[in-house]
Amino acid sequence: MTILVATDLDRTMIYSRAAMDLEPTTAESDLQCVEHYDGAPLSFVTVTGARLLQAVARTAVLVPTTTRTIEQFRRIALPGSPWRYAITSNGGNILVDGIPDPRWRSGIDESARSRGAGLDEVTTALRSRISDDWVRNCRVADELFCYLVVDLAALPDDFLAEWGTWCGARGWNVSRQGRKIYTMPDAVSKSSAVAEVRRRLVADGSIAEVAMTLAAGDGALDADMLAAADAAIRPRHGELDALDWQHPHLTVTNRRGIAAGEEILRWFLLHAEKDPAVPAGQNLPAGAHI
Structure with a gap:
């Protein structure tokens, strides 16, 4: 098989x-x-x-x-x-023969909306917490989640914990992978x-x-x-x-x-x-x- x-x-x-x-x-x-x-x-x-x-x-x-x-x-x-x-x-997103499946994506969007904060609310809250002193880029990915590219040496010690707590109460989660910090809907x-x-x-x-x-x-x-x-x-x-x-x-x-x-x-x-x-x-x- x-x-x-x-x-x-x-x-x-x-x-x-x-x-x-x-x-x-x-x-x-x-x-x-x-x-x-x-x-x-x-x-x-x-x-x-x-x-x-x-x-x-x-x-x-x-x-x-x-x-x-x-x-x-x-x-x-x-x-x-x-x-x-x-x-x-x-x-x-699920690509089928290279083409995004709209049915899957619409279900993801609906699930994310029902679980907590919307993308606009999250990105607004995120941008109020960051600074050019340590953030090299702030991007929204596929109108679904957002991520930062940061200077790790300048990253504030309390940022991840505080931001993770805020997101956790609103149906989102936070993960750092190398210089990128992802903010992702739980859905x-x-x-x-x-x-x-x-x-x-x-x-x-x-x-x-x-x-x-x-x-x-x-x-x-x-x-x-x-x-x-x-x-x-x-x-x-x-x-x-x-x-x-x-x-x-x-x-x-x-x-x-x-x-x-x-x-x-x-x-x-x-x-x-x-x-x-x-x-x-x-x-x-x-x-x-x-």
């Missing part, structure tokens, strides 16, 4: 140069650019990682699952595409979007009711998705690693940085090889031993 693989992208599958944490033996020729921004290379996988990603896409139903906006996601030329389903905006989550994609795949016969769901991610906004999966993996870096986040069915990679991306893909393939519908060794690229 085919398995479902839901994976975060940034610092899980793809890496900026600042996040790569390259091993001494990695050469420039070992890297493959998968995203350009303003004409400059921005995000990478290893060449081996690209082959492994294509193998996973052949073996499983792979669903890219990201906090990126639709526009930001579309910049990525991810090996293994095109994707029947992709999840963006932290679960706020929006990766786990709920993955569950909806899974429901559709079971309904149309693409996967069996008993098929496993695997998940990977590095940030706090991935935690609900990892916990909801049948088995999950996180890299030995990122926000969840800093929090020492654990779960009974969680695996943690041995390697860090872009090398962890390869390890995660091999882990996906190892589970796929256990799938009785997949002949052993059929989907591994040449030289990519598990």
Whole structure:
């Protein structure tokens, strides 16, 4: 039976140069650019990682699952595409053959409205608390949530706690991932979007009711998705690693940085090889031993 693989992208599958944490033996020729921004290379996988990603896409139903906006996601030329389903905006949007599903989004918007404060109220309250002294950018993403890009050295010590308390009382939550601070409606989550994609795949016969769901991610906004999966993996870096986040069915990679991306893909393939519908060794690229 085919398995479902839901994976975060940034610092899980793809890496900026600042996040790569390259091993001494990695050469420039070992890297493959998968995203350009303003004409400059921005995000990478290893060449081996690209082959492994294509193998996973052949073996499983792979669903890219990201906090990126639709526009930001579309910049990525991810090996293994095109994707029947992709999840963006932290679960706020489901793309079907690249097109946002309006039915899913309208349900998310209605749920967010019913649970607490609206986006305008939240962004107004946020802007009253921030300063150019430590905020480099304040953005609204897909008219759904907002995030700050901050100078961590200048970030006020009490901001996250105070802002988190205000949001928590109004149906929103706050998460810091690196230099970004996300303010997200409680109605929006990766786990709920993955569950909806899974429901559709079971309904149309693409996967069996008993098929496993695997998940990977590095940030706090991935935690609900990892916990909801049948088995999950996180890299030995990122926000969840800093929090020492654990779960009974969680695996943690041995390697860090872009090398962890390869390890995660091999882990996906190892589970796929256990799938009785997949002949052993059929989907591994040449030289990519598990």
